[in-house]
Amino acid sequence: MNKQYERLQKCLSQVKEKVSFEPEVALVLGSGLGDYADTIKVEATLDYSEIDGFPVSTIIGHKGRFVFGYVGAVKVVIMQGRVHFYEGYPMEDVVLPIRLMKLMGAEKLFLTNAAGGVHFDFNAGDFMLISDQICMVRSPLIGANIDELGTRFPDMSNIYDRELREIVRNAAKKADIPLREGVYMQLTGPNFESPAEIRMARVLGADAVGMSTACEAIVANHAGMRVVGVSCISNLACGITDSPLTHDEVQETADKAAPRFKRLLTDSILGFGGN
Ligand code: HPA
Numbered sequence: 001m002n003k004q005y006e007r008l009q010k011c012l013s014q015v016k017e018k019v020s021f022e023p024e025v026a027l028v029l030g031s032g033l034g035d036y037a038d039t040i041k042v043e044a045t046l047d048y049s050e051i052d053g054f055p056v057s058t059i060i061g062h063k064g065r066f067v068f069g070y071v072g073a074v075k076v077v078i079m080q081g082r083v084h085f086y087e088g089y090p091m092e093d094v095v096l097p098i099r100l101m102k103l104m105g106a107e108k109l110f111l112t113n114a115a116g117g118v119h120f121d122f123n124a125g126d127f128m129l130i131s132d133q134i135c136m137v138r139s140p141l142i143g144a145n146i147d148e149l150g151t152r153f154p155d156m157s158n159i160y161d162r163e164l165r166e167i168v169r170n171a172a173k174k175a176d177i178p179l180r181e182g183v184y185m186q187l188t189g190p191n192f193e194s195p196a197e198i199r200m201a202r203v204l205g206a207d208a209v210g211m212s213t214a215c216e217a218i219v220a221n222h223a224g225m226r227v228v229g230v231s232c233i234s235n236l237a238c239g240i241t242d243s244p245l246t247h248d249e250v251q252e253t254a255d256k257a258a259p260r261f262k263r264l265l266t267d268s269i270l271g272f273g274g275n
Contacts, residue, residue: 004092004099005146007053011096012103014051019044021068023077025272026098026106026225027265028216030082030113032232032254036262037067037078044068048081054100055083055093066101071266074273077101085137086190086211095140095219099149102223108164108272109220110265111229114254115210116192116237116245118201119182124236124253127179127264128208129168130160130229134185134201135214141222150222159221164228164272171267177260182207184231186214195239209237230264232257 001009021043029036048054048064056064067078079101085094098109117126145152172179185201187193189211193201201209208231220227234253238245 002144002146002148004143005148008096008099008103011051011053011100015046015100015104018050019046019068021075022105023068023075023101024106025074025076025108025110025269026079026101027076027110027269028079028082028112030212030232030254031234031251032114032258033112033261033265034080036265037080039262040067040069040071040076040078042067042069055089055096071269072273074269076269077104077106082212084189084212085215086188091138091140091215092143095215098216098219099223102149102220102225107225109225109227110269111213111216111227112261112265113210113213113229113231114234114250115184115208115231116235117233117240118198118209118237119207120240122180122207122233122236124233125257126233127172127177127257127261128184128231128233129165129179129181130184130213130231131165131181132183133159133214133217134183134204134206135218136185136187137215140215140219150224154222156218156221159217159227161226161228163275164226167271167275168228168230168264168268171271172264175263175267177264180207184213184229185209187211192245193238198237198239201237208233228268230261232261
């Protein structure tokens with residue numbers, strides 16, 4: 001058996017020993033959204049540290065646990081805290097949780113993040129529905145293919161599911177939340193980009209940049225999950241304004257946008273049920 005798949009199966013059996021709950025939707029919470037998981041009808045929680053073989057985040061303030069429960073009648077598993085490539089984990093560790101949630105039963109994946117706005121029309125506090133992506137980090141599929149999950153050379157024509165995107169669009173409209181749409185580019189971080197790198201990103205077709213998500217979307221797509229993603233534009237990317245970027249600014253804007261983001265999450269997930 002493929003080594004990564006074996007590891008996944010080991011993680012899965014530990015999860016199943018502790019939690020008997022089959023989620024339909026998997027949700028990854030980005031900056032500012034961590035406490036969304038506390039607002040749902042929680043059925044069970046599982047700290048990442050309780051799963052032998054699971055990568056644990058090194059960032060202070062990033063809670064590391066799965067929360068299982070209901071948004072309305074929709075069964076969800078929520079990642080409260082993700083691991084990032086810039087923390088130094090091998091790529092297969094970074095994406096392991098996504099694959100694990102697929103094996104738990106989740107067929108749909110909602111990815112969220114904070115991102116820098118590259119498009120000149122974007123403002124801090126905007127939300128962007130991800131229409132497509134540019135992955136500038138190492139492909140998470142490099143290495144022996146996990147045949148049990150998907151094919152060696154997976155198609156990436158529709159990484160972000162059309163139907164789920166329409167549901168998010170409608171949820172935003174209903175809640176009167178303006179929603180941009182655009183292309184997300186993942187760079188490694190942890191440094192913010194230089195002005196020249198942001199000009200490059202724009203020329204290449206990116207509307208927002210961040211340090212997560214694209215690699216997660218690739219493995220999810222590989223494994224046949226239906227994916228949707230929303231970025232909170234937490235800042236204008238480097239070089240658009242004169243002010244230097246700080247993580248505090250990112251956090252502050254993400255925190256401020258969080259109530260509207262959570263509303264969008266709930267209304268969207270309710271729409272995913274049965275779809
Ligand atoms: N660049 C990269 N990642 C980010 C940014 C940014 O400006 N803001 C939030 N995450």
